Structures are given as C-alpha cells and as structure tokens.
Amino acid sequence: MNLKELAAKLGLSPTTVSRALNGYPEVNESTRERVMAAAKRHNYRPNTRAIRLATGRAFAIGHVIPLATRHEIVNPIFADFIAGAGETYSRNGYDMVLSVVPDENEDDAYRDLKARGSVDGMILHAPLMNDPRIALMHDVGLPFVVHGRATGTDLPYSWVDVNNRRAFLRATEFLLDLGHTRIGLVNGLEHMDFAIRRRSGYVGALGARGITQDPALMSSDEMTEVAGYRAAGRMLDLPDPPTALLAASMISGMGARRAVEERGMEMGRDISIIIHDDDLSYMKNGEDVPIFTATRSSVREAGRLAAEMLLALVQDPTMGPQTRMLEAELIIGQSTGPAPKPAIPKG
Amino acid sequence: MNLKELAAKLGLSPTTVSRALNGYPEVNESTRERVMAAAKRHNYRPNTRAIRLATGRAFAIGHVIPLATRHEIVNPIFADFIAGAGETYSRNGYDMVLSVVPDENEDDAYRDLKARGSVDGMILHAPLMNDPRIALMHDVGLPFVVHGRATGTDLPYSWVDVNNRRAFLRATEFLLDLGHTRIGLVNGLEHMDFAIRRRSGYVGALGARGITQDPALMSSDEMTEVAGYRAAGRMLDLPDPPTALLAASMISGMGARRAVEERGMEMGRDISIIIHDDDLSYMKNGEDVPIFTATRSSVREAGRLAAEMLLALVQDPTMGPQTRMLEAELIIGQSTGPAPKPAIPKG
C-alpha cells in the first residue's frame, strides 16, 4: 500500500493525502480524519526510501566503529553508550546506522556516509589527543557530536563528556585523606583523551599534597580484565608496593581485584581500590552496597544526551557548538579503607 | 556531484554513465574507462537514497534491540556479535541499522522496518522457547537469521547457534570425571533457549551417571556479575555445598569467583568452576593460561557467520532455510581440579 493507492481509494490526490498525514494546515479537518482513518485501516506506512530521496534527509545518525588493528572500541562501555543513543533516536524516528570498518579505512567511512547521503549527522567515539577527525568532520560538513573531548584541537565542536579530571582528582584526594601515599594508577590508553585527563587529575591531587609521582605506579593499557590484572600485579610486586589503586573501569578493576586476591590480600583492608564506574547495565557495581568505591557516571545517559544534542544540531544546523559536562559522583563502597600500618611496626 | 552532472561533463547520457559504473556489458570499454576516471577525479559517489528508491532495495540489515523492562539485551556478548556481523556487512557494502525500542513495541519494530522499507533482512537475537517472533517474521516476509534456536517452533527458519547442550554436557562430564558429584549450575534466564539447552546438557550428564539433580544447585538469572555472585553465594552457603560450579558466562563466572573468594576458598583447589566463554574481545579468559576452564565459542565469529548467511539469503530469497551449528571447545584452565576430599573423613 503506497501513497498513490491510498489516495485513489480515498478519491483524493496524493498531495492532499501526504499533507493530511504530515499535519499541514491547508487541509480540511474532516478530510484529515478520513485520511488518518484510512491510513490506519490499510496499515499504510510511508516508504522511507522515498521520503529520504524526496526530502534529501536520511533520518539516520551514523556511528563509525573502527575495528581491531589499532585498538578495540567494541567494548561494554561502547555498547551501553549505543543503547542510550539508540533509545533517543528511535523515540525521534531516527535510525542508527553503525559502520564497522577496518581502522585504516576509518576516514573513508566518514566521507562515505556523507557522500552517499546515508546519515544526517554522526557521533564521534573515543577521541584522541589532537584527534584529526575533528578537522575531517568539519571538512565533511555534517553535524557531529563528540563523546569526549579532543585536547589540542582548536576547531570548535560539540561534545558531551564526563569531568574525568575532576573525578580522578577527587578519587585521589579521597585516598590521600585515608592516609594512602603510594597510590597506583591503572589507566586506559593514554593516547585517548579521557585517559590523559584522568591522569592529570591524579597527578594534580598528588602534587597538591607534595607527593612526587612515581612512574612505576602509573600504567596505561587497554581497559580489559587481563590488562588490569597485569598492571595491578606489576605494581603489587614492587619492593615498595602501593597501598591503593585507581582503576579506569569496572573491568580493569576486576582484573586488579584478581591480582590482589591472588596475592592473598583483601580489598578494603590490605589495599584500597577505586574504579571509574560507567554504570553499565550488565556490570553493576554491586547491589545495595557497592563492591568498589567508585567515581560513577552513566555512559548510557551520556549516550542519550549526545544523541539529543546531535538531533538538535541536525534540526537546526545554524546552532553553534553545544557542550555538556557531566560530573561523576564519588560512591563509597567496600574496596577502600584507611592506609594499612606499615608491616614492620614503627612504634 | 551527481550522475546527471557527471554525464553532462562527459557528454554522455546518465544511462550510459550509470551502466559504465555498474559494470554492464553494453558499454564500450574505452567509454567505461573514461567514465571511471571521471568518476574518480570528481570524487563521485552515487547517492544511496536514490539507489535505494530506484532498486527497491535497502542495502541494509536490521537488528532490533528491545530495551530494559523485560530483560536487558545490551550486553557485552551482544556487542561482540554486532561487531562480527557489522564487519561482514561493511565488507559487502551493507549498512547495519540498529533499532533500540522499548520491548513492548518490539513486534512493531520488525513490522516497521519492513513496511518502511529500511532493511532487506534482519537478525533475531536471544530467541526464547516457542519464540513468537519466528511466526512474526514469516508474516512480515523478510529474510531473517536467528542467532540461536527456538525450541518448540515448528516453522522453518535459518539459524546460527552453538551446540549449547553438548558444551554443557561435556563440561559436566569433565567435572564428574574429576570426582565432583555436587555440581551447581549458575545458568542464564531459562526462558531463553540457549539456557534451556545448557541445562539439558547438564542434567543429561548427571543423569547418565545416576546422579539425581538437586534443585538447590540450579539457578537461573541474568548473566550479570551480581547475579552470578548471588547465585554462587547461595549455593556455597548450603549445608551441603557444591564442590563445582558451571557458570553461564565470563561475567557470571566473575561474580561466582567473587563469592568464592569472599568465603576464603580458592578456585581450582577448594572449588572448581567452569564457565562458558564467548571469547569476548574485552573480556578474554586470561592470556597464555586461561583463568577459567571453559567451553569456548566466539560469539563474534557467530556474528560474522550469521551475517554471511543472511546476505546470501537476501541475494537469493529462493534459497531454503540455512543452519549452522558451532561446537564449543573445552579449554582447560586453572579453575578446575579434583574434587576435594570431604572435610569429615568418611572411611
């Protein structure tokens, strides 16, 4: 059932039917009702392919997912972001198209989506320091929103981000207040902007208390369980091991916990751990009592907000760059406690 | 730059240019080369919106993601499947459109995607027992592939699935061979087909050795860390606790591990754990030595295979239902060992 057939059945022109369905004023209310009723009765749905061609709009938002070789973006965090964004899209009648491409083709993917007219806007994931994609997107000329920020870029752009620096600053201060002075950082990859900011918060807090940073207590790797395990393990095996750890994610934290428990230590007593909790639906930080003390900020909510921002930009491209900073909460769980007294009693 | 402009520049008709670019035989080779060169030079990309309308095909595959209220599908396993499938799509010039909808609208979402012509085929996720979506999809009339199977459905359909029953049968036998007789099952939700099959494998293996099943040793819940923790904890606190556990996923297993370690036990010595490992990119089961003994089958690979199967079906709809059964490997890790001698010597 298409527009023409429906119009014929009603004894009206396609023009009028189209207008009636799309709420244009120049159609008699009784006619509109008749059209609406007939549309429902015949289960008419306008063909999106035709709408897209006719309007020149795609009613779709693109997400490019680079694959594998450089680093892996398809992680649980990404999944939750997508879920949040997708929710917003479908509520607004937009499709979400994911383009999974080998990362050497990433630039082409953005250009292609634009040139072939498959999307009206895009979300940029996992921005790096000086991320070249910001310039690329300006060149491409499609509205876009970055999930995160790209330090070093001087071009304007819209973003939604967590205040990563402040989150890790506060987490570090919290540990310092508990008497910890040897604090290890199990960070994400530090070519990623968020990881740089987190480190800056960590370093800043230490500096403010006059504690000099120790490179042996700072690691940077993928946010996987295994990487967290490895990094934590290395630090714990130092002659002068940390009494507290800061981990980049729930998953890193689980790895760290494995390393801790493997060494017969107990979290919250022998060693304190704070993680950043993205509030993933499948990886909740415990139930009533949080497992980990954590800086928490829902990445799903970030997805929703980024999508809303982007749709607004798509609807009104004259709107200038928008920004939205989310603050992480500091949630106290069972994984932190006062710094243990040194093993060799000092008095 | 569109087709008409390009044709004008070349002094050719749009027809010829279109044919030249699409490899039709009725165009002079020298003309084709001239056209190809010009297309590249002017960076011409055909507008997908127009192609879609003209050909009546969407060049896109749909995935419907029901949201939240019933159960949560947006999990790391899903993410990896999507990554695998997406890879195949883009290699074949197809888009992947995700439709994230409140689950009470799930049926409408399938119908909508078809009626509005946004996709040429769909993948069905997380099939249930007697899943009504199989009938729905037959009604909708688009090619589709199910990731998993739907026990109880008598309609034909294409699927890609892991041999879940056999995997859990073998895992259970492995534990029995190690002398375990009290084996707990930390299963996924048992309205999901894969969970039913796993239980059937587990029950089957016990039965074959004449061990009567104990309802207290069988749990069914979401595959989250917390749920795994809770289920394992409950079993461990029984007067007659299990000496081994079978967990539904890496994440459930991590929860189980937490419960185990919280009780001062050691995995592989005091209690054996086998998990099902979907070989998730962000949640590898250790490095050289696996953390958990596991039944392993890459869900990402399943995504690739399902996508390939679907594209074949889309290209040739007369092709009958296809099926593909994947066997899980049994990987020996550090989490299993012989059943501990009973605490109170019996003889």
Next chain:
DNA sequence: TGTCCCATCCAAAGCGGTTTGAAACCGATT
C-alpha cells in the same frame, strides 16, 4: 450581482538514481 479572499484541493515537477525500449552507428554481407 459581481468581486475578492480564504480555505481547500490538485497537477506536475522534482529528488537522483535504474531500467526499458528504441535509435544510431558501423562494418560486413549480398
């Protein structure tokens, strides 16, 4: 009664490709 203005509806021209049916061209054959 004739005009004018609205409210309402419609024909037709896009959108940017694909595809059908026919025309133009060319060398070969009679």
Next chain:
DNA sequence: AATCGGTTTCAAACCGCTTTGGATGGGACA
C-alpha cells in the same frame, strides 16, 4: 547500394514520496 546483425548510446518512464504553483469553490462584502 541496400540490408543486416551487433554494438553502443540515449530518451523517457519509473521508484514513492514532497512541494511548488496554481485551480476551484463558496462565503463575505460592496
């Protein structure tokens, strides 16, 4: 020179919708 078959090209219709630019008709007003 006329005919023919094959190759190459093109004009125009079409996909299913939106949107522009009228047309139509009826009531208000002079």
